[in-house]
Amino acid sequence: MMLYPKMNETRSLIDLSGIWKVQIEKQGTNIDPCKPLQETILIAVPASLNDQVIDEEIRNHVGNFWYETELTLPSSIFNERKVIRFASVTHKAIVFINGEKVAEHIGGFTPFEVEIDSHVKLGINNLKVCVSNILDESTLPCGFYQEINGKPYVTPRFDFFNYCGIHRPVKLYTTNHTHIDDIIIHYDYKDGETSVTPEVAISGEYDKVTIEIVDENNKIVAKANSLNESLLILGTHLWQPLQAYLYKLKVSLYNVNGNLLDTYAEEFGVRTVKIENNKFYINDKEFYFKGFGKHEDFPVLGKGFNSAVTNLDKNLMKWLGANSFRTSHYPYSEEEMILADREGIVVIDEVPGVGLFTNFHVDVNLNINKDSKNTWQTLQTHDNHKNVIQELVKRDKNHACVVMWAIANEPASHQEGAGQYFRPLVELTKRLDHQKRPVVIPNIVNATPELDQVTEFVDVICLNRYYGWYIQHGNLDLAIEGLRNELKKWHEKYPNKPIMFSEFGADTISGLHSLYRTPYSEEFQIDFYRRNFEVLDELDYIVGEHLWNFADFETAANIRRIDGNKKGIFTRDRRPKSIAFELKRRWEKL
Ligand code: BDP
Numbered sequence: 276m277m278l279y280p281k282m283n284e285t286r287s288l289i290d291l292s293g294i295w296k297v298q299i300e301k302q303g304t305n306i307d308p309c310k311p312l313q314e315t316i317l318i319a320v321p322a323s324l325n326d327q328v329i330d331e332e333i334r335n336h337v338g339n340f341w342y343e344t345e346l347t348l349p350s351s352i353f354n355e356r357k358v359i360r361f362a363s364v365t366h367k368a369i370v371f372i373n374g375e376k377v378a379e380h381i382g383g384f385t386p387f388e389v390e391i392d393s394h395v396k397l398g399i400n401n402l403k404v405c406v407s408n409i410l411d412e413s414t415l416p417c418g419f420y421q422e423i424n425g426k427p428y429v430t431p432r433f434d435f436f437n438y439c440g441i442h443r444p445v446k447l448y449t450t451n452h453t454h455i456d457d458i459i460i461h462y463d464y465k466d467g468e469t470s471v472t473p474e475v476a477i478s479g480e481y482d483k484v485t486i487e488i489v490d491e492n493n494k495i496v497a498k499a500n501s502l503n504e505s506l507l508i509l510g511t512h513l514w515q516p517l518q519a520y521l522y523k524l525k526v527s528l529y530n531v532n533g534n535l536l537d538t539y540a541e542e543f544g545v546r547t548v549k550i551e552n553n554k555f556y557i558n559d560k561e562f563y564f565k566g567f568g569k570h571e572d573f574p575v576l577g578k579g580f581n582s583a584v585t586n587l588d589k590n591l592m593k594w595l596g597a598n599s600f601r602t603s604h605y606p607y608s609e610e611e612m613i614l615a616d617r618e619g620i621v622v623i624d625e626v627p628g629v630g631l632f633t634n635f636h637v638d639v640n641l642n643i644n645k646d647s648k649n650t651w652q653t654l655q656t657h658d659n660h661k662n663v664i665q666e667l668v669k670r671d672k673n674h675a676c677v678v679m680w681a682i683a684n685e686p687a688s689h690q691e692g693a694g695q696y697f698r699p700l701v702e703l704t705k706r707l708d709h710q711k712r713p714v715v716i717p718n719i720v721n722a723t724p725e726l727d728q729v730t731e732f733v734d735v736i737c738l739n740r741y742y743g744w745y746i747q748h749g750n751l752d753l754a755i756e757g758l759r760n761e762l763k764k765w766h767e768k769y770p771n772k773p774i775m776f777s778e779f780g781a782d783t784i785s786g787l788h789s790l791y792r793t794p795y796s797e798e799f800q801i802d803f804y805r806r807n808f809e810v811l812d813e814l815d816y817i818v819g820e821h822l823w824n825f826a827d828f829e830t831a832a833n834i835r836r837i838d839g840n841k842k843g844i845f846t847r848d849r850r851p852k853s854i855a856f857e858l859k860r861r862w863e864k865l
Contacts, residue, residue: 278458286449287355295319296315296342296343296344298313299340306339312403318342321444321580322575323578324438324440326438337409344402346447358389359402360448361445362608363384363441363443365408365578366439367380367407369405370404371403372401373394381659382663384605406439409427409429410429410431413659414656415629416432416630417432417654418430419633431831432631434840435572435830436839443608451537454479458474459475460673467510467511468509468511471488471505471506473526475526482529483528484500485500486525488524489522489525489540490522517620521543521616544676545675546675553772553773553818557678562621563818564598566597566822567600568601569588570825572829574848585611589614589615592620601717606625615676623677624681631686632721635685649687651690661703667680668708678712680714681715681777682714687721689721689726690728693728701732724765730772733772736769737775738765762774762817779820780824783799785797785827785846798853804854824840824843826847827841
């Protein structure tokens with residue numbers, strides 16, 4: 276159901292990127308999907324809408340944005356099965372073709388698609404997408420929704436700008452009526468040999484199937500003529516961190532005359548993941564995570580996909596000697612995952628399970644719901660949470676780069692009910708994932724070893740800690756003492772679980788220097804990391820360091836956020852702060 280769209284011998288692919296029309300649905304207006312949109316502005320797809328306009332009201336509009344374009348179908352593909360696929364629309368989409376509703380999807384960071392054959396005609400068709408950016412206590416991410424004087428407001432319970440729009444490519448692809456819906460690549464590796472058992476979902480009739488595994492030189496290394504056979508790769512090239520090797524598993528369907536009906540080649544790498552005695556292993560070698568929590572965020576584009584930015588980020592990470600990142604706080608583009616596969620970059624793949632703490636606000640003094648009740652009695656996110664896990668595992672299951680799933684970020688895991696909320700979600704993730712990869716829930720500082728109720732279910736203890744910034748601000752001696760104490764407690768409580776830093780950092784204004792090395796200066800950022808690293812380097816149960824953040828990023832207006840979050844190692848436009856060179860020296864040695 277969720278194969279990445281590719282063009283090949285049997286499939287065509289049309290990219291609908293470009294300039295679309297958008298009408299902002301103002302309060303009280305009723306938009307008829309059968310009629311052309313009115314008072315439209317032009318908006319580029321894919322990209323966030325917000326920073327393409329010079330109009331504060333549009334940038335901050337809460338509600339619906341109606342997108343419209345022409346969907347022109349040439350006769351060369353008209354008799355094929357046609358599917359329209361949205362890689363991501365943030366956060367909710369309703370799709371209309373020629374005025375008729377054809378699809379609806381909730382969740383701003385995972386793909387959805389629909390077969391459109393019964394709704395389209397040859398030539399020009401009208402395509403509309405009603406996009407909503409509303410977040411509330413049932414959605415992921417989770418926001419606080421309220422109406423003031425009849426006007427809707429969303430206060431994000433998370434620290435990034437609530438960008439919206441059609442963020443990733445919209446594509447039309449065709450297949451034969453008989454087609455491959457999905458491929459799950461099960462494999463078992465031992466002493467150089469890999470036994471591969473593909474699980475293939477097919478719709479329609481066919482007479483013959485072939486499965487081939489092709490290596491990087493396009494040489495067929497294993498072959499089968501039925502869906503129930505295993506294929507054997509001898510002398511397997513393993514997928515290694517920063518030394519990737521990818522095979523292709525190619526499924527082809529034929530009719531009785533030997534005509535090819537459909538074919539699809541899915542890339543995969545062979546690697547193992549294991550946790551033993553508080554260590555993390557990839558291919559039975561100890562692995563130490565060096566890298567970042569990131570964001571999809573760039574000037575003008577907002578959260579829109581751009582392959583050059585994605586590629587630059589990957590090159591910057593490699594330049595620093597990083598080997599991994601976390602898709603904080605939502606699934607990233609499929610293209611970024613494909614790139615990570617190809618370059619051997621290890622990924623902790625995160626769902627948009629952020630904002631699950633009703634008392635959370637970036638500015639503690641501006642807390643919008645001080646007297647709110649227990650998080651788990653207030654939120655109604657469980658159904659959407661199951662959904663996002665399902666959709667992410669479905670999308671990313673075959674990626675070699677994915678070594679762990681993060682099923683939330685900083686939930687109120689110290690509050691009563693957190694265990695009941697998360698236990699079934701951890702179980703669901705493992706049940707859905709054919710590789711049973713480890714599951715983590717990056718922990719918030721409030722959820723101390725004494726109070727936390729979810730760590731027993733996770734495989735690696737991931738800590739987001741800001742000793743020296745939010746705690747003991749500016750006093751690094753006291754800060755690292757506090758950090759040492761806390762780590763000791765976690766380790767005593769869970770001696771067999773590895774611990775990693777999934778976030779730590781300090782806001783730093785690029786170009787701000789201080790003889791006294793005060794907070795916000797580039798010197799303080801260096802000292803902050805030096806002192807934190809000192810502690811990490813003492814402890815052998817620490818399996819990684821993900822700095823917060825790779826780059827500065829945009830947030831909602833806030834008294835603590837002057838032009839966004841400044842904890843980047845790079846500025847928002849990817850210029851290095853002084854720490855970058857220090858980090859490069861450290862990671863090249865580690
Ligand atoms: C943590 C969040 C992250 C924030 C970061 C910060 O996980 O999203 O951006 O702190 O405050 O609470 O910079």
